Amino acid sequence: MTADRDGRDRAAELVALGGAILVGGWLRFHHLGVPSLWWDEIIVPLMSRFPTLTILEWSATREIHPPLYHLFTKLLVWLGGSEALIRGPSALFGTASIALTHLFCARFFSWRAGVLCAALLAVNPLHILISRQGRPYAVVLFLLVCAAWKLLDYARGGRRGQLLALAGCNALAVALHYNAILFMAAQACWMWGRALLPPGRDRAVRALVHTLSLGASFAPVAWFFLLGTFTRRDVVGSNVSFLDVLCRLPRLYQDMILYFDGYVPGLEAPLLGLAVALGLVGLWRGLRENRAAATLLLAMAVVPVVVVVAGRATFLFARYIFLVHVCLLMLQGVGTAWLLRGRALPAAALALAVSVGGGAYCLERYGRHFYEPDSYNWFGPGGNYAQVADVLDPWMVPGRVFFFESEGLRQSLRWGHTRSLAASRWDAQSIVPEDSRVELGFVTSGTPAHLAQDEAGLVRRFGEPSRIDRPFGMTVYTWTVARNPVHRTDGRPVSFLFEPEPIHFVRDVYRADHVQLDPLWRGAVIPTANDQPGIIEFVVENPDNVWYYHVYVELLLANIGQGNTFDAWAVFDDAEVHLLASRGPDSRGLAKFSVFREKPFKRFTLRLRMTCTTRTPNYPGSNLEYVKFKKCLLEFRCPMRKD
Numbered sequence: 001m002t003a004d005r006d007g008r009d010r011a012a013e014l015v016a017l018g019g020a021i022l023v024g025g026w027l028r029f030h031h032l033g034v035p036s037l038w039w040d041e042i043i044v045p046l047m048s049r050f051p052t053l054t055i056l057e058w059s060a061t062r063e064i065h066p067p068l069y070h071l072f073t074k075l076l077v078w079l080g081g082s083e084a085l086i087r088g089p090s091a092l093f094g095t096a097s098i099a100l101t102h103l104f105c106a107r108f109f110s111w112r113a114g115v116l117c118a119a120l121l122a123v124n125p126l127h128i129l130i131s132r133q134g135r136p137y138a139v140v141l142f143l144l145v146c147a148a149w150k151l152l153d154y155a156r157g158g159r160r161g162q163l164l165a166l167a168g169c170n171a172l173a174v175a176l177h178y179n180a181i182l183f184m185a186a187q188a189c190w191m192w193g194r195a196l197l198p199p200g201r202d203r204a205v206r207a208l209v210h211t212l213s214l215g216a217s218f219a220p221v222a223w224f225f226l227l228g229t230f231t232r233r234d235v236v237g238s239n240v241s242f243l244d245v246l247c248r249l250p251r252l253y254q255d256m257i258l259y260f261d262g263y264v265p266g267l268e269a270p271l272l273g274l275a276v277a278l279g280l281v282g283l284w285r286g287l288r289e290n291r292a293a294a295t296l297l298l299a300m301a302v303v304p305v306v307v308v309v310a311g312r313a314t315f316l317f318a319r320y321i322f323l324v325h326v327c328l329l330m331l332q333g334v335g336t337a338w339l340l341r342g343r344a345l346p347a348a349a350l351a352l353a354v355s356v357g358g359g360a361y362c363l364e365r366y367g368r369h370f371y372e373p374d375s376y377n378w379f380g381p382g383g384n385y386a387q388v389a390d391v392l393d394p395w396m397v398p399g400r401v402f403f404f405e406s407e408g409l410r411q412s413l414r415w416g417h418t419r420s421l422a423a424s425r426w427d428a429q430s431i432v433p434e435d436s437r438v439e440l441g442f443v444t445s446g447t448p449a450h451l452a453q454d455e456a457g458l459v460r461r462f463g464e465p466s467r468i469d470r471p472f473g474m475t476v477y478t479w480t481v482a483r484n485p486v487h488r489t490d491g492r493p494v495s496f497l498f499e500p501e502p503i504h505f506v507r508d509v510y511r512a513d514h515v516q517l518d519p520l521w522r523g524a525v526i527p528t529a530n531d532q533p534g535i536i537e538f539v540v541e542n543p544d545n546v547w548y549y550h551v552y553v554e555l556l557l558a559n560i561g562q563g564n565t566f567d568a569w570a571v572f573d574d575a576e577v578h579l580l581a582s583r584g585p586d587s588r589g590l591a592k593f594s595v596f597r598e599k600p601f602k603r604f605t606l607r608l609r610m611t612c613t614t615r616t617p618n619y620p621g622s623n624l625e626y627v628k629f630k631k632c633l634l635e636f637r638c639p640m641r642k643d
Contacts, residue, residue, distance in 0.1 A: 009344030016115045016348040016355070017102055023359040024122030025095040028131040031371040032091055033084030036386035038376035041134040042412045045081055045419075048073040050617050058617045059224055066221045068175035069136040081419045083386070086134040094131025094138040098122050100145050101330060108152065108293035109286060109334050112347040117333030119351035121326065123358030125366055126259035130319050132370060136176040137319050143173040144183050144323050148300060151187055151210070152293055155194060158206050163213055170217035178221075179320045184214050186303035190296050245309050248316075255318035256325035279328050282335030294331070301327040374472060384472040385416030391471040392443065393417055396425050399435060403502060403517035405444040407526070407622045410516070413443070427529040431512040433485050433539075438506050439466075442477045442519075451502075451519050462503050479503065485510040487540045489549070495635040498538050500525045510539040510605070515629075524558070524628035527612045536608040536629060540636070548600045548640055553579060553593040554633040555608075559586040561626030563613035570595050571605040584627065606634060 037045070047055060047063070048070045059067040076085050098118050105114030121127055130137040147169035154162040170187075173180035191210045195203035250272060257271055286294030301324045308316060318325075340346045362370075369375055374384045392413065396402070404410040414426045431438060442448070442458075452458040455475075459465070462479055469476040484507050487496055498508055500523040505512075515534035518524045527534035551570060559566045564584035570577040570593070579593045610627045617623040 009348075010111075012345050012348035013111050013115050016351040017099075017118055019352050020102075020115070020118040020122040020355040021095065021098050023355045024098045024118075024128075027123070027128050027359055027362060027370075028091040028094050032087050032132060033082055034371060034373055035083070035132075035375040036373065036384045036416060037083055037086065037134060037412075038385075039412070041086070042385060042415055044070060044073050044134055045077050045086060046411055046415060046622070047617060048077050050614050054614055054617060057615070061616070062618065065136075065177060066175045066224070068172070069139075069177075073134070077419075083134075087132060090131050090133055090135065090138040093142040094127060097127070097131075097138065097142045097145065097326075100142060101326060104145060104149055105330050105333055107149070108290045109330075110289070110337055112337040112340070112344060113282075113330070113333040115333075115351045116336050116347060116354075117330050119354040119358070120329050120333065122355055123362055124257075124259075124325075124329075125362060126256055126318055126322060126325075128362060128366075128370065129259060130322065137322065140173050140177045140180055141323050141326060143169045143176070144180060144300075145326065147173065147183075147187070148296060151191070152296060154210070155191065155203075155206060155292060158202070163209065166210075167213040167217050170214060171220060174218055175221055177320075181218070182304035182307050182321065183300055183323055184217070185307060186300040187296075188214060189303050190299040193299070194292070194295075245312050249305065249309075252316070252318050253325070256322055259318065275328065275332065278332040278335045280335070281338065282331030282333065284335075285338040286331055286334045289334070294334075297327040297330055300324070301331075384474075385412045387416075387472045388443075388474050389413045389417035391469075392476070393426075395441065396429075398430065398432075399437075400439045400441060401429055401431060401506060401517075402441040402443060403519060404442075405446070405448075406520060407518060407625055409443065409445060411622045427532065428514060429512075429516060429528060430514070431483075431506060431509055433510055435485075436483055438481050438483060440479045440481050440502060440506050442502070443474060444477075445474050450521055450523075481506045483507055485539065487538075489540060489542050489636050489639070491544065491639055493635070493637055493639060495633065496538070496540065498632040498634065499523070500630065508538065509536060511535065511537040515610075518625060518628065520625075522630070524625070524630050526624045526628045527610055528624070530612055530614045530624070533609050533611045538606045538632065538634065540604045540634065542601055542604070548597045549636040550638045551595040551597060551604065552633075552635040552637055553595070553606065554635075555580065555591045555593075555629075556589065556631040557582070557591065557610075558589060558628045558630065559584040559610075559626070561585065561612060561623055562615040564611060564615075564627040566610045566627055566629075567608070568593075569605075569607045571607055572597060572601045573603060606632065608632075 047058065050058070052071060052074070055067050055070050059065075059070075072089075073086065076088075079085060098121050101121055102114035102118035105117050127138070130141075147166055150162050150166035150169060153159075154166055170180070170184055174184065188207075188211055191207040195207040253275070254271060257275055283294055283298060286297070304321050304324055308321070336350070337347055340350070373387055376384070392402070404413070414424060417426065418424050442451075448455065448458045452461055458477065465477045466480045467478045469478075481503055487508070496508075499505065500517060502517050502519065502523070505517060505525065512525075513535040514528050514532050515525050515536060516528045518526045525534075525536060553568070553570065555568060557566055559582045561584045566580065566582040566584075566586070567578070568580035568591070570579055577595055579595075580591050582588065582591075608629055610629065612624050612627045615623070616626065618625055
């Protein structure tokens with residue numbers, strides 16, 4: 001009878017576990033490639049296009065994440081770079097984490113606790129979210145749970161293989177995301193606490209060796225900190241108080257439990273109360289069943305939070321430290337299993353009900369956040385690049401010029417269309433002298449960037465658009481611009497000011513190839529692709545062909561990227577003068593030139609050529625802003641007439 005009952009119990013638990021894994025896997029893989037990559041996701045393949053050494057250089061100067069995930073994504077991009085492929089590793093490791101948490105609890109507590117924990121994790125909305133995004137959070141969580149397992153094995157057995165496996169998991173985790181350091185600190189605190197309370201020589205030696213292994217795990221990315229070259233100071237430091245951070249913790253934990261319902265009034269107190277109660281029961285029971293495992297889970301839940309509060313971190317989201325909730329989930333599983341008096345059938349039935357019922361609830365309530373083409377619009381403007389790109393692509397034809405709210409938006413939309421770095425007509429925008437009129441389009445995901453405070457201000461500045469389109473939450477303004485590509489002298493001193501003001505630039509430029517307007521700050525003209533020269537020409541004619549001038553050129557530019565080039569020529573009918581040969585990085589922002597022409601000319605052309613290499617990428621996903629044309633003053637002084 002006992003054997004039959006044990007067999008039935010194990011079968012029920014296996015059915016419940018299988019149900020949790022199947023439901024969790026379906027929630028994570030279903031329509032994985034349907035939603036467009038959203039902003040934080042698309043940065044990864046954008047940066048992965050660059051050479052490996054360039055990504056490493058970028059990680060040392062601008063990026064706040066380690067380079068490993070970008071390097072891995074290079075392979076995914078090479079294999080095709082579809083949305084489903086880029087998100088595939090997260091979905092795979094997210095689903096595997098359901099089984100892993102069960103195995104962890106079954107190994108150190110009980111099968112029943114593991115089944116309950118797996119069911120809760122399978123239908124957790126935030127874990128579903130991070131498992132469906134092309135970001136490293138789900139992979140890091142899996143690795144850190146593996147590290148916790150190996151740490152418990154090493155603390156008990158002290159074997160070299162266990163230590164190597166532990167160090168490998170930690171090294172991969174921290175190379176994927178720096179927040180893994182918080183949980184590595186928790187490991188160290190637990191090991192030293194175990195060594196000192198009570199004191200023991202063997203435990204102290206293992207704690208020391210473990211600390212050294214943490215240093216070795218961190219070593220591959222430590223040089224990014226030691227170089228002192230990081231320039232994004234906007235993500236470092238905080239002026240908030242400890243109390244401010246403490247007040248955010250309940251909301252943060254509520255997001256971990258029921259992410260999309262985290263702001264429902266009246267839900268916070270009962271939800272947190274139930275979670276804390278089950279966690280305390282699980283901790284009490286866990287200390288009785290396996291003190292080492294229970295205290296490690298407690299340390300991994302508490303130490304990162306203490307570090308966050310001590311560091312007064314405000315740039316923090318629940319997904320960054322979601323492992324805190326997973327550790328508490330395991331304790332809650334232990335507590336729930338004990339409340340069910342260890343009976344297998346009720347525990348299995350409850351786990352199966354949580355999996356099936358929770359899965360149906362997630363599908364019904366959160367389906368719009370996961371499975372629709374525009375699912376990530378709730379993150380804010382810019383969650384539907386693929387759809388908007390499909391709308392814009394037919395408009396990318398000769399005679400139309402588009403500029404974008406930011407270079408990041410253009411690169412994201414371009415990626416949504418091509419999924420590659422291959423040549424694209426999006427990069428081949430041109431204005432030719434034969435164009436008497438040009439349709440100028442401005443694409444924005446929200447406010448009109450730095451051009452105006454609102455739509456009314458944009459109309460006051462540029463005039464009434466000929467059309468306004470609003471595809472998938474974005475806005476495209478279109479103006480029809482009459483061109484005046486050739487300017488003329490009349491025998492008197494005359495000056496021309498050429499600026500990147502969009503309407504004026506399209507009106508005044510003679511020819512423009514492979515360049516685009518960048519509206520940020522005071523505006524600029526930048527290349528459209530790396531290693532593809534961008535050409536700008538301004539033309540002034542001297543119709544009578546009897547005057548000659550002292551030509552003065554004042555050029556405002558920027559060339560701050562390694563390997564970039566910016567050249568300028570003064571071209572007359574029968575000769576040209578190479579005015580500028582700037583090689584980046586070049587600190588000159590203003591260049592002045594004088595050319596004295598001693599005989600009449602019929603046409604003068606100021607030709608500018610700028611090239612941006614793939615060195616030193618800028619955040620996010622591009623470096624084309626590292627070389628730019630800002631303004632040009634062209635003066636024809638001291639006219640003299642040929643007798």
